[in-house]
Structures are given as structure tokens and as C-alpha cells.
Amino acid sequence: MSISIEQLNPRIAGFNVIDCAIKNRDILYLLAREDYTQHPGWRDGREAPGEGRLAKRLLSLNLKNPDEKKWGIGHLRGLGASVCGVAFAPEEKVVVLDSSSKAWSPTPGSDGFEGPIPSQFEGGVKRGGFSRARSFGGRLFASSTARQLFVRTAPGKWELVGEPMPEPDEYKISFVDFDGFGPENLYAVGDPGDIWHLSGQVWKRMKFPSNWGLSAVCCAEDGNVYVAAGDHVFRGLGDKWEKLKTKAQISLPIKDLVWYDGELWATNDYGVWVLKDEGLVDADVPSGVKVCSGNLATRDGVLLLAGYGGAAYKRDGQWTEIFHDHEVREWFETNRDKVWTPPK
Numbered sequence: 001m002s003i004s005i006e007q008l009n010p011r012i013a014g015f016n017v018i019d020c021a022i023k024n025r026d027i028l029y030l031l032a033r034e035d036y037t038q039h040p041g042w043r044d045g046r047e048a049p050g051e052g053r054l055a056k057r058l059l060s061l062n063l064k065n066p067d068e069k070k071w072g073i074g075h076l077r078g079l080g081a082s083v084c085g086v087a088f089a090p091e092e093k094v095v096v097l098d099s100s101s102k103a104w105s106p107t108p109g110s111d112g113f114e115g116p117i118p119s120q121f122e123g124g125v126k127r128g129g130f131s132r133a134r135s136f137g138g139r140l141f142a143s144s145t146a147r148q149l150f151v152r153t154a155p156g157k158w159e160l161v162g163e164p165m166p167e168p169d170e171y172k173i174s175f176v177d178f179d180g181f182g183p184e185n186l187y188a189v190g191d192p193g194d195i196w197h198l199s200g201q202v203w204k205r206m207k208f209p210s211n212w213g214l215s216a217v218c219c220a221e222d223g224n225v226y227v228a229a230g231d232h233v234f235r236g237l238g239d240k241w242e243k244l245k246t247k248a249q250i251s252l253p254i255k256d257l258v259w260y261d262g263e264l265w266a267t268n269d270y271g272v273w274v275l276k277d278e279g280l281v282d283a284d285v286p287s288g289v290k291v292c293s294g295n296l297a298t299r300d301g302v303l304l305l306a307g308y309g310g311a312a313y314k315r316d317g318q319w320t321e322i323f324h325d326h327e328v329r330e331w332f333e334t335n336r337d338k339v340w341t342p343p344k
Contacts, residue, residue, distance in 0.1 A: 085133030
């Protein structure tokens, strides 16, 4: 299937993919951030610009569209560290959310920006930085590093999920990820060894056999919860957990865990793995897919893998490589005058 790389190159050149999401089996999203190291004249050792000064781009790939309409783009400025997710209610659209809870979604007749959650000084809550976005029951949820979970009830409107909880200790970050079997049966994790279960509207802290920072969680179709702690994965439910073997070489904490086609998949910026015979092993994927490690998303029979090295997806048992960063960089070096620029 054509990916229309001639359309993609001008739109993604000079940017790195930092998150991904799936609307349905035909519409995929890549969230990218401006790569300041590719600016003309950049030299190592110079001070990096602040996150809020780096532009973000949301690229949409519609596989059913003709080649000339495969790719859509939203160019965003003024956002901090950002993630993306898809809301299906009260309206169906993709949402980009930054660490301060400022949000953006494509809205005809508007710039699409939505105000952040009111702060403690504005009559709201003492909010941490937003870290992850996922949808359950059609609604979009987002976790905060101040041990909070919010649900988007309308554009620019977020409500705290469950009863308020004690903040994590100073210099600790929780929650960094969450997942669930449904909107009232959720698990959320953070640092160190911090795991909580939401049943209805009541949160309860679970006992966990590790003080490592917990970086990812997956509530799988086999009825188990999988939690990443450093380079290891634990499997369990409630207060009962078992440490699974790690048969692969994993040098960084696992960043994403998803359940796809009867298997647990894991990734970080340097690899992608699956759970086989009670242990994590290197995923049997083409080399051109493996370099796309970094972020995982799954929905509607599609597995999307995307990161600094590029992006690829699996559908109907077949991997399709969307792009590779090294090829885009080569194109960029000789085609800077052809790069897409946002309308003024």
C-alpha cells in the first residue's frame, strides 16, 4: 500500500516522532517535535531551546485516501512536552495534550487550542505534569505526575477521576502511565514501585515487589496486568505479582507495553520485544521495523510502532514501513527549500 513518502518528507523533515495514536484501522497519527539539532549551523554544546519553543506537528495518515490526500498536518506552537490520544466522545477527534494540560484538537473555524485545567490558585487542583493519554469507554483520560487521573468531558473540560489521593513524595513522579479493563477498573503506575488500582471511584495502593520506578502498564486481554519496572516485566493482579524473565538485552527502562494479537509487546527507544515462554525476547520483526522503536499504540487490529528512527505498522499480519529517519535526513540535506511551512 502506498504511503506517499513524497508528501511525508516535506512535512516531517526536521522533526522527531515522540508519540503515536490510532483512530481506526485506516487512520493513524504521528506526533512529532522540532529537532533543533537539525537547524542550520547548530553545534553540539550549545544550549538547547526550551521545550515550549519547539514546534510540534501532528501528522495524520489516512490509508484509504488517494495518494495526494494521504497526509494531513497540524502545526502547533507554544506546547510543552506533549502526548496524543483519540477521544471518541463527546466528539470523535485526536487530541494533543502538553505537560501543563493545554490541549489542541482540529476544530474548523478555530485555532483548536483548549485552555488548561485550572490551577490550584485558580480554584482548581494542584496538578502535576501530564504524562500519558488513553481512551476508555469512548472518553479520553490523561494521567498526571502528581498521582492524578483526569477525564475529558468536553473540549477544554477535564474532571478528576476518583477520590483525591496523597501526592507522591518530593522528587518522585507518579503517575507516568495507566491502563485499564474499563473506565472504572484502571491501574496507574509511577516511581518508585508506585501502583494504584481504581475500582469504581475508589483508589487503592497495591503492594508491589520492587522499588524500581514503574514506567509502563498494560491491562491485557488475557486478564492479567503487566507492569514494567526498569528492564523487567511483572505480571499479576491486585497485590499478587510475579517477575518474568528478561531474555533480551534491554539497556533502558521499557517505555510502552501493549497487548496485540494475543501477545504482550514492549518497546523503548532502542528496541522492541515480545513475551514468549514466560520471558521477554527480541521481537521477530524486519530490521526496518525494529529501528522505529520508541512508542507503541494498538487499536482496531492495528499495531503502530513509532519513534526517533521512523514509523511502521502491522495490519492483517503484514508489516508496512512508513518512513525511516535516516532517509528523511538525507532528503532534508538537499531539499531544505522544499520543506512544508505552515500558513501565516
